[in-house]
Amino acid sequence: MSVTPMSETKVTPRSLAIVGAGQAGLLLGCALLDQGYQVTIVTNRSAEEVWNGKVMSSQFIFDPALAIERRFGMNQWEDECPWTDGISFSVPAPDGSGTQAIHWHALLDKPGQSVDQRVKMPGWMKEFERRGGDLRIANVGVPELEALAASHELVLLAGGKGEIVNLLGRDEERSPVKQPMRALALTYVTGMKRHDYPECVNFNLIPGVGEYFVFPALTTKGNGETQACDIMVLEGVPGGPMDCWNGLSPEQHFEASMNVLKTFVPWEYERSRDCQLTDPNGILSGKITPIVRKPVLTLPSGRKVMGMGDAVLVNDPITGQGSNNATKGAGAYYDAIVARGGLPFDEAWMQGTFDAFYNGYAKEAVRWTNSLLFPPPDFRVNLLGAAQQFPGIAARIADGFNDPRDFAHYWYEAADADRLIASEAQKAA
Numbered sequence: 415m416s417v418t419p420m421s422e423t424k425v426t427p428r429s430l431a432i433v434g435a436g437q438a439g440l441l442l443g444c445a446l447l448d449q450g451y452q453v454t455i456v457t458n459r460s461a462e463e464v465w466n467g468k469v470m471s472s473q474f475i476f477d478p479a480l481a482i483e484r485r486f487g488m489n490q491w492e493d494e495c496p497w498t499d500g501i502s503f504s505v506p507a508p509d510g511s512g513t514q515a516i517h518w519h520a521l522l523d524k525p526g527q528s529v530d531q532r533v534k535m536p537g538w539m540k541e542f543e544r545r546g547g548d549l550r551i552a553n554v555g556v557p558e559l560e561a562l563a564a565s566h567e568l569v570l571l572a573g574g575k576g577e578i579v580n581l582l583g584r585d586e587e588r589s590p591v592k593q594p595m596r597a598l599a600l601t602y603v604t605g606m607k608r609h610d611y612p613e614c615v616n617f618n619l620i621p622g623v624g625e626y627f628v629f630p631a632l633t634t635k636g637n638g639e640t641q642a643c644d645i646m647v648l649e650g651v652p653g654g655p656m657d658c659w660n661g662l663s664p665e666q667h668f669e670a671s672m673n674v675l676k677t678f679v680p681w682e683y684e685r686s687r688d689c690q691l692t693d694p695n696g697i698l699s700g701k702i703t704p705i706v707r708k709p710v711l712t713l714p715s716g717r718k719v720m721g722m723g724d725a726v727l728v729n730d731p732i733t734g735q736g737s738n739n740a741t742k743g744a745g746a747y748y749d750a751i752v753a754r755g756g757l758p759f760d761e762a763w764m765q766g767t768f769d770a771f772y773n774g775y776a777k778e779a780v781r782w783t784n785s786l787l788f789p790p791p792d793f794r795v796n797l798l799g800a801a802q803q804f805p806g807i808a809a810r811i812a813d814g815f816n817d818p819r820d821f822a823h824y825w826y827e828a829a830d831a832d833r834l835i836a837s838e839a840q841k842a843a
Contacts, residue, residue, distance in 0.1 A: 427452045428756070431562040433554050434572035435459075436531070437473070438723025438740040438747075440538040442570070445486040445748050447545040454548040454566065456558070457573075461536035465634060468695040470531045472600055472647050474498070474615060474629055474734045476816045477524035479741035486748075490537055496630035496642050497525040501812035502614040503798065504679070505621070512680040518801050519611050520808035523816060526615075528631035530602070532695075533640055554578060556713065563717035568751070568759040571711065572723040579725045582707040588772070588780070594701035595787040596624065596649040596730060597657035601671040602633055602696030606644045607685035615734065615815070618679045619798075621789070624650040625732055626679055633692050643692050646671055649732055652701075659699035667697045704730050704784060709768035710761055720764040722747055727776055733783045734815065739776055746771040778819040785825065793828035797835065804838035 427450050432439040435457035443453045459467070475483075483489045502519035506512070543549050552558065555578060562569045573579055606628075609616070617627040628646045635641040648671060650656025655677070658670050668691050675683035691697070707726045711719040723740040750767040757763075790798075801808040814821050824834040 429566045430568045431566040432570045432572055435539055437737050438744045439572035440542055441488055442744040442748055443547055444488060444542050444545055447547050449752060456550045456552055456554055458553050460551050461539045465532050465536045469600055469602055469698050472645050472731055473531055473737040474526060474528040475737050476526040478816050479738040482741050482745040491529045491632055495527045495529050495632040498615055498629050499525045499612040500614040501815060502616045504618045516799050516802055518808045519614050520812040523813050530631060530633040532634050559719055560713055560715055569719045571719050571721045571725045573725055582711050582721045585706045585708050588706035591704045591784050594703050597652055597659060598700055599648040599659045600698040601646040601668060602643050602692040603689040604643050604692055605689045620678045623654050623678060624656040648674055664691060664694045664697050702730055704728055710764045718761050729783045730787055732786050735779045735783055739779055742775060743771055778822055782818040782821045793831045797831045800835045806838045
């Protein structure tokens with residue numbers, strides 16, 4: 415019997431395919447390449463098409479998710495992108511005076527950033543190929559999934575749109591919101607005046623009308639260059655005065671955005687009156703139904719495909735958690751894949767990996783986001799008002815954007831909110 419010396423033993427790298435070149439898919443793909451995995455990513459748009467296309471999201475990322483990008487060496491724009499240090503919160507006075515009934519700001523534990531996905535995804539696609547990944551530009555349907563599943567040990571479906579992701583199936587128990595709750599619009603602008611307090615995600619709650627929040631970002635300038643900008647995110651209650659985005663040209667979209675600010679948040683209009691669109695593609699509008707999908711798709715052949723990122727978890731942008739969930743999910747999947755060693759990526763592992771991420775983290779992000787889509791109960795309004803008086807409450811709410819699990823301690827029950835207010839009042843006394 416012959417024995418192969420250990421020095422000559424060859425281990426075949428495990429092969430994975432990822433459908434979708436977004437925040438989750440590219441981050442995971444690049445990280446796994448560094449661990450010796452063979453990774454194929456299939457996407458339907460080239461880097462050039464993404465760079466020259468329309469904006470795709472608002473993609474603000476808080477520090478815990480930025481730390482994952484740093485862990486995998488994917489923080490290429492960190493020195494170039496503007497930093498955002500805190501959260502500010504405003505509610506207009508109900509008398510229509512154009513003043514703020516509630517206004518406060520608080521620093522985050524560490525700052526966050528937003529890099530336009532038209533900048534980030536083309537850069538990451540090039541980085542994926544530089545690290546040795548196989549990047550393919552193609553549309554993917556069931557036949558293509560079958561081919562990928564036959565040639566790779568694990569196929570991850572990370573695309574967030576199209577009929578293919580709907581094959582995963584809605585998880586009814588985890589998806590309590592059944593229809594779009596906001597008419598959404600993004601407006602990328604330059605020329606905004608800065609506040610006299612630290613740079614913040616400026617969140618404005620307009621009861622019965624919607625929400626407006628705005629923050630600095632890094633976007634395209636053309637010719638492969640980038641520039642600083644601000645991203646306006648407008649969320650209107652369906653049928654209300656902020657539900658006004660259908661069929662507008664870029665110029666009309668910008669004008670509608672400015673009219674919303676002038677009408678409902680004049681303090682924001684005052685620093686935005688000299689703004690202009692970054693480019694004709696710097697707008698987006700539509701409606702999103704929040705959904706959690708089942709993580710395992712069984713193909714006609716019986717082979718399994720695993721969902722990740724936006725394919726399985728879609729939040730309303732109202733809390734800015736989408737890219738953060740995708741990043742943290744990619745980190746959790748990476749750890750689970752590496753820990754699997756040479757064992758098969760079977761259905762039980764797929765379901766267990768997603769459940770561990772969802773129950774351990776994402777569930778509370780979904781719960782908190784959904785809570786803001788409905789009129790706030792009186793105790794929550796009192797809590798937000800108390801943050802104006804007690805900086806400890808403001809800081810607690812601000813850092814909830816970093817980790818929404820903390821909201822479980824005071825956000826959902828009146829007794830818990832009252833307990834926090836009383837505690838902070840005692841400290842102040």
